[in-house]
Every structure is written in structure tokens, then in C-alpha cells.
Amino acid sequence: MAALAAATALTADSIALDTNKHGVSVAELQKHTSLENGVWVAINGEVYDLTEFLLRHPGGAKIILKYAGKNASTIFNKFHPKDVFEQFLTPEQHLGPLLGELQPAQDITEGEEDEARLVRIEKKPALAKIFNASDFEHICKQIIPPNAWAYYSSAADDEISLRENHYAYQRVFFNPRVLRNVTEIDLTTTMLGVRVDAPFYCSAAALAKLGQPEGELSIARGCGSENIIQMISNNASYTFDEIVDAAKPDQPQWFQLYVSENRDLNYKAIEKCNKRGIKGIFVTVDAALFGKREKDMRFHLLEDDDDDGDAGDNLSESGKILSAKDPGLTWEDIKKFKKATDLPIVLKGIQTVDDVLMAIDHEVKGVVLSNHGGRQLDFSRAPLEVLADVSKVLKEKKLEDKLEIYLDGGVRRGTDILKALCLGAKGVGLGRPFLYANSAYGQEGVEKLIQLLKLELSVDMKLLGVSKIDELGPEYLDIRNLHARHLVADLMYNSAYDPLRPPEFRK
Missing domain, CATH: 3.20.20.70 (Aldolase class I)
Known part of the structure; x- marks a missing residue:
């Protein structure tokens, strides 16, 4: 699924990789927005160098580049546990606390709320009307964000095995x-x-x-x-x-x-x-390696509608989808x-x-x-x-x-x-x-x-x-x-x- 690689912070709600850092000013953070200058991201008050991690990020490099030089706390907290970077970053890639105030950037996976979906959330059936497991699926499909549904429901290729798993019974x-x-x-x-x-x-x-x-x-x-x-x-x-x-x-x-x-x-x-x-x-x-889950790929939050780039990096074994x-x-x-x-x-x-x-x-x-x-x-x-x-x-x-x-x-x-x-x-x-x-x-x-x-x-x-x-x-x-x-x-x-x-x- 699309996930943002980000870091943890020196706050009561997070875990830091290294505490012996002097810090990074907002102005300095905003200079590091490319592979040439380094890709730095602020999360929950801390700054991380994600340059080397770009190509290993399960959600792909683009999503990190979109937040380079910015405060990515909102989207990070939506997708990840607080200790996620213990698995992916070295202590040196934690650059220290952010010095100064910087508003969190908008969560680009949300977009504008669908009014009809919000109405369905308000009017969803009472639990007493639920009689079987499939009822939950029917309701969930209509009330959760589309990117969440694409991830939860997707399966490999033509999804033959997905359906066969159930049909066998x-x-x-x-x-x-x-x-x-x-x-x-x-x-x-x-x-x-x-x-x-x-x-x-x-x-x-x-x-x-x-x-x-x-x-x-x-x-x-x-x-x-x-x-x-x-x-x-x-x-x-x-x-x-x-x-x-x-x-x-x-x-x-x-x-x-x-x-x-x-x-x-x-x-x-x-x-x-x-x-x-x-x-x-x-x-x-x-x-x-991960299967080729095309529902999720088609909805992948990293791709712009006007992006004419080669999709091959998505489909290679080292790419973001199949890694x-x-x-x-x-x-x-x-x-x-x-x-x-x-x-x-x-x-x-x-x-x-x-x-x-x-x-x-x-x-x-x-x-x-x-x-x-x-x-x-x-x-x-x-x-x-x-x-x-x-x-x-x-x-x-x-x-x-x-x-x-x-x-x-x-x-x-x-x-x-x-x-x-x-x-x-x-x-x-x-x-x-x-x-x-x-x-x-x-x-x-x-x-x-x-x-x-x-x-x-x-x-x-x-x-x-x-x-x-x-x-x-x-x-x-x-x-x-x-x-x-x-x-x-x-x-x-x-x-x-x-x-x-x-x-x-x-x-």
C-alpha cells in the first residue's frame, strides 16, 4: 500500500533514533528538497534525512519528494506507528529537532471529502441490521476513503486466487x-x-x-x-x-x-x-516480494494525473510496488x-x-x-x-x-x-x-x-x-x-x- 516513510520524534508520543543533535532551522530544512541537496523532512518536531531511503520506501520515492523541506507530520501519523524508523534509518539520518515553527503540510491522500460518502457514514445501518460478515464489507466499501478500500480489497493480478479462496468452500x-x-x-x-x-x-x-x-x-x-x-x-x-x-x-x-x-x-x-x-x-x-496488486496500483497516491513518466519503476522487482x-x-x-x-x-x-x-x-x-x-x-x-x-x-x-x-x-x-x-x-x-x-x-x-x-x-x-x-x-x-x-x-x-x-x- 501507499505508505509514507517518515521518522519518530523527541516527544512524549514518539521514539527518537538519536537524542544528541543540535537541531535544524526551518530555513535550513527548506533548502533540502532534491537528491542534489538532500531530501529532508520534518515530523513531529524532528528532522530526518531521507535521501538514501527514497528508493527503499514501500510507498515509493515521489511521496517523500512531495514533502521534502516540509512538515509531514499529518500524513506520517496517519499511516505509521511511532517507532517505524527504528527499522529503516540510521542514527545519523536523524538530524535533530526542528528549530522554529512550521505548519504541517496538507495530507495529499485525503483530497476533498466526498459529500455523499460523509452522508453514508452518518446514515449507515445500525449494528442490529448486520446479520453476517459480508454485511460489514458492503458497508465498509461505501464509507471508507477510496485509497483505503483499494488497499484493503486488492489482490494479485486478475484476483483469481482471491475469489477462489472463497469459492472453494x-x-x-x-x-x-x-x-x-x-x-x-x-x-x-x-x-x-x-x-x-x-x-x-x-x-x-x-x-x-x-x-x-x-x-x-x-x-x-x-x-x-x-x-x-x-x-x-x-x-x-x-x-x-x-x-x-x-x-x-x-x-x-x-x-x-x-x-x-x-x-x-x-x-x-x-x-x-x-x-x-x-x-x-x-x-x-x-x-x-509483494504481489502485483493492480487495484492498489491504479489508485496509487504517488502518481500525478499528468505524470507521463515511465511506470517501469513501479513494476520492477526493486520498485515500490513489488519490493x-x-x-x-x-x-x-x-x-x-x-x-x-x-x-x-x-x-x-x-x-x-x-x-x-x-x-x-x-x-x-x-x-x-x-x-x-x-x-x-x-x-x-x-x-x-x-x-x-x-x-x-x-x-x-x-x-x-x-x-x-x-x-x-x-x-x-x-x-x-x-x-x-x-x-x-x-x-x-x-x-x-x-x-x-x-x-x-x-x-x-x-x-x-x-x-x-x-x-x-x-x-x-x-x-x-x-x-x-x-x-x-x-x-x-x-x-x-x-x-x-x-x-x-x-x-x-x-x-x-x-x-x-x-x-x-x-x-
Whole structure:
């Protein structure tokens, strides 16, 4: 997504890289607006030299150049946690405090507020009108800023994997059993040794502040009130400590680790997890580089309408869209991470049976079958389909108890969760639905989403003929059509079908 690389400050609300600096006058700052003279930016009262960082900035060089010589506090605080520059800048690139007053430059990602969107925010349906996860998506699309929607909803290339992740669930049917006592339903389960109230969790999703000012903080509070695990994104819009502090004292949280080329940063993050009581570290292994997410690219805030420059820099592997963490990440790094902590290490982004077997060989605690929500390699298989293959092989090899299997991507219903559990998943992650619920209604939306999924699970388990999570198994599923992928829509059928209607906005 478009993100502004900026720095932290010597204030109560930020963290500085170096405190032994005399400072920079406003006049001096305003001289440094080009590669020739250096690109300096002021943020929260501090000045930073971003000249060398330009080409490494995930949001591209243009956005930084637009703010060269200016006070970029407003846009920086919108996109980034306070400690972001600990990862990207050297102490020498922090030039010291800004001497003098300089008004913050306008946030160019906002533009003029769309009057119709503001009306929709005012008239959005009451929470009582929300009946399922997709309702949140429908509302969120109409009330959050367009750049936020482009980032949240985008996926790689033609977005085949994005849709296939969900469609796969529609090819699996149930074999319900009857005449069983299902008076009481128990949704509780254990994931990585922690008892939780339902077998699903909030998966890591970056920059929740784009859609909701409280961002990951309100997600943490909502998950805590319902005893659901939150996986903290490595690219969250609040700091790790702020998100942990927002949770209840004993609330279970996981951490998603993106591996950077600077391994020292990774080990520092692991040590923080050790100290703050995190219950599991999920190493993202499917991001050697970012996928080509064209919705986001087309809306990219860095490009001017009259810019006739070569777009090739956006599409090269070193460009701002496709750059990522460390393509040199290997199994040897996983061994080293395991030695650095006693916390469970889980690999997030496994997509084949062979890599699950490799994970078992390396004695990690679990894997997440995931194609990054369809945001990386398009035409990656649906995680549910991979799960069916993995479960079969592990059973044949008697390896079912060697690690815990999780899954994310395309989950919208309680029935989706049950299908994954029947096929051997320990738990199921949802990413975008939590962003949508949080963006539309904040903490109350997060709680409502969790409550709806719990209700669906309870109803569906009763109708399936089971009362406990550990009673679920493959005998409750008909998966004969799971691997039969139908990518061509039946337009005649679809034109005649009267779909379920989302909630109406108040007039």
C-alpha cells in the first residue's frame, strides 16, 4: 500500500533514533528538497534525512519528494506507528529537532471529502441490521476513503486466487447426522496451548488505522472482550507495545513476523514478544516480494494525473510496488528463530504438502495454509483445497499430531470454519472481515463480527449433529467436488438468481 516513510520524534508520543543533535532551522530544512541537496523532512518536531531511503520506501520515492523541506507530520501519523524508523534509518539520518515553527503540510491522500460518502457514514445501518460478515464489507466499501478500500480489497493480478479462496468452500457439502443430543454446544478449543472461546482468530492485516482511527487498538479490545486471539501485524499502524497495552492483562495475542534483511531487527522483535507475553510468533514465508496488486496500483497516491513518466519503476522487482522483505529467507533462518525463543514458531504462508512435511522436519509448532489472501501469487490454490491434500498425507504417514494446522483466506461464514475444522484445521483466521467490521463500527463492530460467527457456528454444529469441536471430522463432509475448479461464471443462472440483500442505509 501507499505508505509514507517518515521518522519518530523527541516527544512524549514518539521514539527518537538519536537524542544528541543540535537541531535544524526551518530555513535550513527548506533548502533540502532534491537528491542534489538532500531530501529532508520534518515530523513531529524532528528532522530526518531521507535521501538514501527514497528508493527503499514501500510507498515509493515521489511521496517523500512531495514533502521534502516540509512538515509531514499529518500524513506520517496517519499511516505509521511511532517507532517505524527504528527499522529503516540510521542514527545519523536523524538530524535533530526542528528549530522554529512550521505548519504541517496538507495530507495529499485525503483530497476533498466526498459529500455523499460523509452522508453514508452518518446514515449507515445500525449494528442490529448486520446479520453476517459480508454485511460489514458492503458497508465498509461505501464509507471508507477510496485509497483505503483499494488497499484493503486488492489482490494479485486478475484476483483469481482471491475469489477462489472463497469459492472453494462452496464446493464442499455436509453429511449431517441426526438424533443426537445437541442441547449444549461447546465452541471452546485450544490453539498453541491457549484456551479460547471459539476456533477462529483475527489474522494479521496491515494498517487498520486507514479505515478506523483506533485501528489495531479497537481490534485488540474487541477480540479481548470475546476471548478471541488477535494476531498483531508486523505492519500495524500502531506500535507493538501500544497494541499489547490495549489488550486485557491475560488476553492471548500472536505476532506476525515479516523477516527483514537486517536480522537484528527480527531478533529484537522476537525478544519483545518474549517479554510482553505473546503466545506465538507467525513467520510470514510467502512474501519474497509483494504481489502485483493492480487495484492498489491504479489508485496509487504517488502518481500525478499528468505524470507521463515511465511506470517501469513501479513494476520492477526493486520498485515500490513489488519490493518486500527479504527474498533470502530460508529454512536455516527458521532454525535460528527457534533457538531465539521458547515461544511457538508457526510458518504463515505454506501452500504445499511438501512444505508442510518440511515444517514437520524442522519441528515448528504449526503452519498456516495461506496464499496471503490472494495478494501474492495469483492462481495459488485455495487453502481449503491444500488442507484436504495435507490432511490425507499426514494421516497416511501418521503425522497428524506433529504440528497444528491453521488456515486463512476467503472465510466468511460459520460453515466455512466448520469445513476447515472437519478437514483437520486447528483454527481458522479471518483478516479482511475484521478490517471491514472495525472500519465501519470500531470495537463494537469487531465484537459483533465475533458474536455472529459464534452464533453461526453454534447453529451449524447443532444441525450437523455435533456438540464439541473435537467431534468434528472428515466424515461430516462431502468433498468430491472440492478440486473441480469452475472459473467461468454461469451468466444465465446468475442473471436469474435473486441474491440475498445487504442492509439498507437509512433515508
